Amino acid sequence: MDVTVERVAGIDVAKAEVVVALRVPGPNRTRVQEVRTYAAFTSSLASMADWLMSAGVGLVVMESTGQYWKPVWNVLAERNFELMLVNARHVKMVPGRKTDVSDAAWLAELAEHGLLRGSFVPPPAIARLRDLTRYRRRLIQTRTAERQRVEKVLEDAGIKLDVVASDLFGVSGTAMLRALVSGERDPTVLADLAKRSMRKKIPLLEQALTGRFGDHHALIIGIALAHLDDLDQAIGGLDAHVAVATAPFATAVAHLDTIPGVGLRSAQEIVAEIGTDMSVFPTAAHLASWAGMCPGNNASAGKRNSGRTRKANVWLKATLTECSWAAARSRGTYLSAQFWRFARRLGRKRAATAVGHSILVIAWHLLSRDCDYIDLGSDYFATSDAQHTRQQALRQLHALGYRVTLEPAA
Secondary structure, three states, rough: OOOOOOEEEEEEEEOOOEEEEEEEOHHHHHHEEEEEEEEEOHHHHHHHHHHHHOOOOOOEEEEEOOOHHHHHHHHHOOOOOOEEEOOHOOOOOOOOOOOHHHHHHHHHHHOOOOOOOOOOOHHHHHHHHHHHHOOOHHHHHHHHHHHHHHHHHHHHHHOOOOHHOOOOOHHHHHHHHHHHHHHHHHHHHHHHOOOOOHHHHHHHHHOOOOOOOOHHHHHHHHHHHHHHHHHHHHHHHHHHHHHHHHHHHHHHHHHHHOOOOOHHHHHHHHHHHHHHHHHHHHHHHHHHHHHOOOOOEEOOOOEEEEOOOOOOOHHHHHHHHHHHHHHHHHOOOOHHHHHHHHHHHHHHHHHHHHHHHHHHHHHHHHHHHHOOOOOOOOOOOHHHHHHHHHHHHHHHHHHHHOOOOOOOOO
């Protein structure tokens, strides 16, 4: 097999050390391999980079192993090496030869013959934004889980406040929870803390706030409320930092924000995951495949096997799924019509995935063309179905030997 890269290095990355296999031309058209092991400390990685530079390496390949590849990548990127990050699933070793040295050598051999395909690695500005948006999403998930714990404690105490109040953690609900924590148990006093439109429900609130709320319930909810306050403050601080980090990409975020179901936070998260340079994805289909938002193509011997979507980028998939549910609740939009059209045939979960795929395809086109979204309207499918039905009827009549002229009804 032809050698396309003469001087190449494969790196097997672990938490404590990295194994580097260097392959260079030898005498009489042979290939010479040298393997070295370095500690994963920055100073050792710098020595590794010096060795590779002195060898004139043209390409360095490594697997995307957790977070451990990032320090190695950063050190080599500072030296302007040509780098390639590959999916570990695409570089399976031959059974029975699984060692760090053989892994590194296998990577180098595949790379020198041009048999590897690199994964998308965001530029530094996008990578920093991605760290912020992912941590913010984790905090939001933690806040949601903490709120669910409060609901469970109230249920255990027989307090049905969440049945009457549409938002348990709104102004009125929070005031009642803090009063319960402070020791107030009288349902009449607690219900009187209702604000604005909630005051119409005071009789129901008195019934809902009658239970067996004890001191240990107050302790747990008090700690949970304090935790929620801390989380709200942390999320607000991250929002401010994300806004600064997305300032260079404000135009892209504004374009994505025009898609129904995509809000400011979701637009920021999409930019953080896919970047703004769509040239790295030749088509929208490539982007959807990379994100795991399209069905798998798995067929053999004329039989089509499971086409379930891959895990791929779970962060982006979660954002797109949330956007698709929000789009389903929008009025008079193409995405809403598409969601309910799919939901009738496939169920709501699959419909959410399908609409998430559509949102990602739309995002690719908006970022590629630097434009806002133009909605096709909720009647798009009804119109297209009518045209299809009309054309199908005409073909059938023509096949029977009739010539038909259609005129619109009065």
